[in-house]
Amino acid sequence: MVVKKTTEGSTAAAEAVCACDPDVVACYPITPSSHVAEHLADLYAEGKLRDYIPVEQEFSSLSAIIGASAAGGRAFTATSSQGLALMHEPVFAAAGMRLPVVMVIGNRSLSAPLSIWNDWQDSISARDSGWIQLYCEQNQEVVDTVPQAFKIAEETMIPVMVCMDGFFLTHAVEPLEIPEKNEVNQFLPKLEMKEKLDASNPISMGEYALPTHYQDFRKDLFDDMMKSADVIKRVAAEYAKIVGREYGDGWLEQYKCEDAEHVLISMGSVVGNIKEAIDKLREKGEKYGVIRIKMYRPFPKEAMRKALEGKKTAGVFEKAIDMGAAGPVYEDVAESLLDAENAPKLSSFIGGMAGRDIKFEDIESMFAKIKDGNKHVEWL
Amino acid sequence: MLLPNAKPGTSKENKTGAWRTFVPEVDNEKCIKCGKCQMFCPEGCIRGLEAQKMEDKTPPKINLDYCKGCGICAAECPVKAIAMKQEEK
C-alpha cells in the first residue's frame, strides 16, 4: 500500500527508511537533517522502527552502524555538514570494509565560517571515500531513492549516500507518496551478508594490511564501484516499474537536451530552478537544456561524454569547490570530455554556496555567457 | 570482492618460536603441577596443567614452535622447576 502524506522532505525520508525495515538506526541530530533523526525517533517510540540508538556524536552514529552491519543487520544513519566531516574516518572505513550501510545527507555547507545553509561541500568532500553518491532533485525522488539505495548497497557491498539539499528539500513540505513496509519487502529482499560477525562461524573483520596487500583492496573497491553503475541503472529501472516514476536512467537526467545547443550541467534541487528557467527562455526561442547528474559517484564518464556530443557549449553549475583547483563537478565533466571529438566548450560556475539564492536572472546569465562560445570560470 | 577479513586461528602459521634466544627447560621432578606457568604464558603454548584433577595433570609441555623465551614461566614457578637456558642452534 502506498500512502500519500503531506510532509517535509526529512520526515518523508525517515518514513522511507522505516519502510525498508532496518535492523539498527543510529542518529545524531544536526541541522538541517535533524528532522530525519527526530522522525525516526518518533517511529521508534510508536513501535514502527525496531531499534534506534541516540548516540553522543556523529563519529559514533556511523561507527555504530558499521558494527551493526558487520553483525549482519541492515543499518542506517543521517547527517549533514560538520557531522559528515566528523565522520570522515569511519566514512572511509565503512567503504574499505565493504559494508552495505545507507546514509541520507541533508547537504549543508562546511565551517568556517559557520553556516547551516545548503551547498554540497559536505558530501562532495567525501567523494574519495568509496561511497556511492546519489543526488536528488525533489523529495519524491528522495523517497524513491532510499529503498533503491539499500538494494544497491546490499548487492554491491558498497555503502550509499542519498543526498538531498538542506532546507530546500529537507524542510520543503509537499504531498508525497510514501511506500509501506510490505511494498518495499517485495523489492528489497532480506539482507544476507557473505561474511559477518557470528559466533557459530567466526571470522576476523577489519584487519590491517601491509604494503604488499593494501593497494589491492583499493583497486578492488575502485573496480567494484565502476561496476556498480550497472547495478544502479538496473535497480532504478526496477523501482521505476513499481512506482511509475523515473528520474532519467538512474545516472543522468536530460531535460530538453535533444535539440539543445547550450546546456547547463548540475545536481540536486537547483536543477528544478534551471528547468523552469529553460522553459521560460525557450519561449524566447533559445535552445537550452540541462543535464542533471544523479549518480555522482561512480561518475558516469562515458554517458556524460555522449550526452554532450554535438552540443555547442556547456556549463557546469555547482555548489562546491575543490579549493586550489577548480569546481569538483567541473573537473569530473572535463575529464569525461578529454579526447572526445566534437566536445562542447566547457565553462565552470560556482555559486549558491551556503544557501545563496540562485534566481532566474542568474541562470539566464549563465546560459547567455556560455552561449558566446568562450570558456568562463566564474563565481556567482 | 576483496574483504579485509581473515579466517580464525590462522596466526598459527606464524611460528614465533624462531624469535627466542633463551629456551625454557623443565625439571619434571621438581614440578609440583601448580599450573602457574601455563596460567601466565603470554603465548598460551604450555599444556598439561589444564585438567581438573591433579592425577590428570602433567608437568608443563611447552610448545617450542611458539615459545618466545620470555622467561615468565621460570620467573613465576614457585619451586624453580623451570630454567631459562641460552639456546644453541
Next chain:
Amino acid sequence: MIEMKNGDYLFAQGHTACAGCGMAITVRHVLEAAGEDTIVVNATGCLEIVSSAYPKSAWEVPYIHCLFENAASVATGVVHSLRAQGNDHTKVIVLGGDGSSYDIGFGALSGMLERNEDVLYICYDNEAYMNTGNQRSGATPFGAWTTTSPVGEAHKGKEQWKKPLIDIVAAHDIPYAATSSIAYPMDVQAKVKKALSKKGSKVLIVYAPCVPGWGIASDKTIEVARLVVETGLWKMLEIEHGKRKVTMKPSQFKPVSEYIATQRRRFKHLTPEMTEHIQKLVDKSWEKEEKLAECFKE
C-alpha cells in the same frame, strides 16, 4: 574449566606480541572466562596489530577492528544488531588499550555507558600509546618518561597525575565497574565472569605491563604487576551501581620506591622529592578509600 577450542586457547598462538607481553596474557584470560559465544570489538593499538595482520588472525572468536576511537560505538552497533536479529545470548566485549579508552575514545565510551549498552568494555592499561612507540596517554603515571613527556632540563616526564578512569566510569552508575591486574589472572577471569552475568554496561580495567615501553626484562611482567598492587599504586576495585569495594589489599603496603626501581626506562630520573610526592598522593588516596569504605559499610 579452561575454555579451549580443539585443545587451543581462543586467542591463538602465533600472534606477534612482544615476549612477556602483559596484554597478551590478559586477552587469553578474558577469552577463557568469556567463552566461544563472544564477539570481540578491538580498537586500534597493540592488540589489533599483533593479532590481525591480513590475511591471518589470532582470534578464534568473531572479531572486528574498525578505528582507534570508536570501539565503544562499534560495539554498541554490534550488540543492537544481534538483539534486533533475535540473538540475545552472544556476548559483546570491547578490548582497547589505554589510548583508546582514556583519551581518543573517551567520548564514545562515556556515550556507551550513558546509554547503558549491554557491552563489557575491557581496557588493558599499559599506561601509554605503546603501539606507536610509547607516547604519553591520560593513563601515563606522574613522572613517567615517554616520548611525548620526555625528561630534560625544563620538564621531567609527565607532569599530570593518571586520569582516574575507573572513577569516571563508575560515576555513570553502571551495573559493574572493576579494576584488576594481570598478576592475578584468576581475579581477571572472575571479574569478567561476574561482569558478563549482568545486563547493561560493564567496564574492567586490567593493569598490563609493557616490556619494551617500561624497560623491564621480559620475565618481570608478573612481578611488576604484583608490585603495583602491593605498593598501593593500583587499586583492585569493584564498583556496582556506585557501591564501592576494595577486592584485594595488602595488609602492609610496600613503599612506592620499590615499584619505581623496577622500571629504569620510565622512572630513572625521578628525584627523591618526586618519589615522596607520589608516596604522599598514594597515601592520601588510600585515606580517601577508607572514608569511602565507611559509606558503603553493610
